[in-house]
Amino acid sequence: MSQHPTTYVPKSAFGRWFESRLPIAGLVHSSFVAFPVPRNLTYFWTFGAILSFMLVAQIVTGVFLAMYYTPNAGMAFQSVEHIMRDVNYGWLIRYLHANGASMFFIAVYLHIFRNFYYGSYKAPREVLYILGVIIFILMMATAFMGYVLPWGQMSFWGATVITNLFSAIPLVGETIVSYLWGGYSVGNPTLNRFFSLHYLLPFMIAGVVALHIWALHVPGQNNPTGIPIKSGKDAVPFTPYATIKDIFAVVVFLIFFAYWVFYMPNYLGHADNYIPANPAVTPSHIVPEWYFLPFYAILRAIPDKLGGVIAMGAAIVIWVFMPWLDTSKVRSTAYRPLYKQFFWVFVGVCLVLGWLGSRPAEGWYVIASQICTVYYFAHFLIVLPVLGFVERPLPLPNSILESVMGVQKGGAGMPAGANAEPQSKG
Amino acid sequence: MAETTTHVAEPTRRDFLYIATGAAAAIGGATLVWPFVQSLAPDAATVAAGAPVEVDLAPIAEGQIVKVFWRGKLIFIRHRTPDEIKAAEDVNVASLRDPQADAARVKEGKAQWLVVYGNCTHLGCVPLGQQGEYHGWFCPCHGSVFDTSGRVRGGPAPINLPIPPYAFASDTKVIIGQEATA
Numbered sequence: 234m235s236q237h238p239t240t241y242v243p244k245s246a247f248g249r250w251f252e253s254r255l256p257i258a259g260l261v262h263s264s265f266v267a268f269p270v271p272r273n274l275t276y277f278w279t280f281g282a283i284l285s286f287m288l289v290a291q292i293v294t295g296v297f298l299a300m301y302y303t304p305n306a307g308m309a310f311q312s313v314e315h316i317m318r319d320v321n322y323g324w325l326i327r328y329l330h331a332n333g334a335s336m337f338f339i340a341v342y343l344h345i346f347r348n349f350y351y352g353s354y355k356a357p358r359e360v361l362y363i364l365g366v367i368i369f370i371l372m373m374a375t376a377f378m379g380y381v382l383p384w385g386q387m388s389f390w391g392a393t394v395i396t397n398l399f400s401a402i403p404l405v406g407e408t409i410v411s412y413l414w415g416g417y418s419v420g421n422p423t424l425n426r427f428f429s430l431h432y433l434l435p436f437m438i439a440g441v442v443a444l445h446i447w448a449l450h451v452p453g454q455n456n457p458t459g460i461p462i463k464s465g466k467d468a469v470p471f472t473p474y475a476t477i478k479d480i481f482a483v484v485v486f487l488i489f490f491a492y493w494v495f496y497m498p499n500y501l502g503h504a505d506n507y508i509p510a511n512p513a514v515t516p517s518h519i520v521p522e523w524y525f526l527p528f529y530a531i532l533r534a535i536p537d538k539l540g541g542v543i544a545m546g547a548a549i550v551i552w553v554f555m556p557w558l559d560t561s562k563v564r565s566t567a568y569r570p571l572y573k574q575f576f577w578v579f580v581g582v583c584l585v586l587g588w589l590g591s592r593p594a595e596g597w598y599v600i601a602s603q604i605c606t607v608y609y610f611a612h613f614l615i616v617l618p619v620l621g622f623v624e625r626p627l628p629l630p631n632s633i634l635e636s637v638m639g640v641q642k643g644g645a646g647m648p649a650g651a652n653a654e655p656q657s658k659g
Numbered sequence: 660m661a662e663t664t665t666h667v668a669e670p671t672r673r674d675f676l677y678i679a680t681g682a683a684a685a686i687g688g689a690t691l692v693w694p695f696v697q698s699l700a701p702d703a704a705t706v707a708a709g710a711p712v713e714v715d716l717a718p719i720a721e722g723q724i725v726k727v728f729w730r731g732k733l734i735f736i737r738h739r740t741p742d743e744i745k746a747a748e749d750v751n752v753a754s755l756r757d758p759q760a761d762a763a764r765v766k767e768g769k770a771q772w773l774v775v776y777g778n779c780t781h782l783g784c785v786p787l788g789q790q791g792e793y794h795g796w797f798c799p800c801h802g803s804v805f806d807t808s809g810r811v812r813g814g815p816a817p818i819n820l821p822i823p824p825y826a827f828a829s830d831t832k833v834i835i836g837q838e839a840t841a
Contacts (some may be wrong), residue, residue: 397782515785
């Protein structure tokens, strides 16, 4: 943010007095008002705002739920039913929170795949991107622990399966698991500590989000061409252009969100989670929430306990190395005809893995999971490095302006001032 | 105050103080972590709740599996039929993933009683009794198969269902959590 000198001038005497003591208004002005935004951004660049909104929404609904919820193995299930039946609008707050988690993941997956498509992870945005991967991992941990809190059958057995992943670690695995549980099996101490951490982690996410936005404001946003802003003509000021567009996108997203909350609030959950936890019986078909399914399919594809756990972890950790695995100098896939095909195959493989994760682990489902798992890793370890050398990218436009307005030859046929620098408009 | 320290090649008394202070802070910090990590371990009440439990075997019919809890962990007590015992014994032990003879998994002369932990050794689900290829157990979560001796025969589970410590108090009574004293 220090890269962009503020043009903020306080108007009032109090404003000047305050600004000389805490220059926060100037910081906001330079980051969210005067900040130059590429003029060719599509709606795929509104998911940052949508995600920020969802984080706040989850914290607000969560704080209210915590007022009525009891983190005790004997009472948790009943307290959730109490929220649903007795607390005024408790059903709404809980459905907003539960479906909000799914909406959060829908938005984050679109955000992540937009980043993959337009090469946003490449230099100079590697740190920005890795902070994003850290946020995603924190989100997964938070969502997992939140799902345990209602203490239904899926909560209990999901907690058992996921914590048992750590027992695959040689020698110390069993000890680590008993430290996670605070006992010899998932029980009341486990529920207590998960509640504590579920409340803590969103604030850690908020902290990393602040770093993520800070890191974004150093190089500025990527854009559909992948080429940087070269002059003021390539950019528009954040306010009003991006502000209004982000608000509009959030509103549209909220309509989508509301549809789930009001018309099918339990569609994304599992009926088994309305059965109180029973440590003597495992549900006949145990599956995680939809947003974990591709990783779950990778876990089950490997017919070895430790190997499966390593593969599942590697499926996320490998993202961190993407800026260096991708050898292509061209950021945007729009100019990479060969990679564009591989990209969509990769998207397809991820979706198929998600579907396979929801199937029972038997027969050809296992074989299909194995093929998809191999392809998933091949995309990172073979396709990305090799394609940079063998692919001939399409010619890049000279500037963002040119990509939007076409090559300029004297400006005929263009409204006066359309290609002027935004600060000189109007 | 105008005088500041100038750089000298030789370590000085001040360098020693920096290192000593840093080391004390690092060791102190690391020591303080210990009680916090230990607080996560099973607490005294949980450990105390692990006292042995007595189970009456008389009502368990042949072919039946009952579930009991010891230290919060699920345990299967299976009254095996002669066919199930024979199936468990007639196995080439060397061909198993976790080679163990059936005789080593039951008490001598009590081959009809199999006592094993009831959580799959893969990720802890409860396998379903009398199911799967070997009619021992089948885990619905990730497809592990166990035979009538609780040994892993297929799927991702790495080891056999472990045997908890237990002892026969009489022909119809076992004490789970207590090693045989004979």
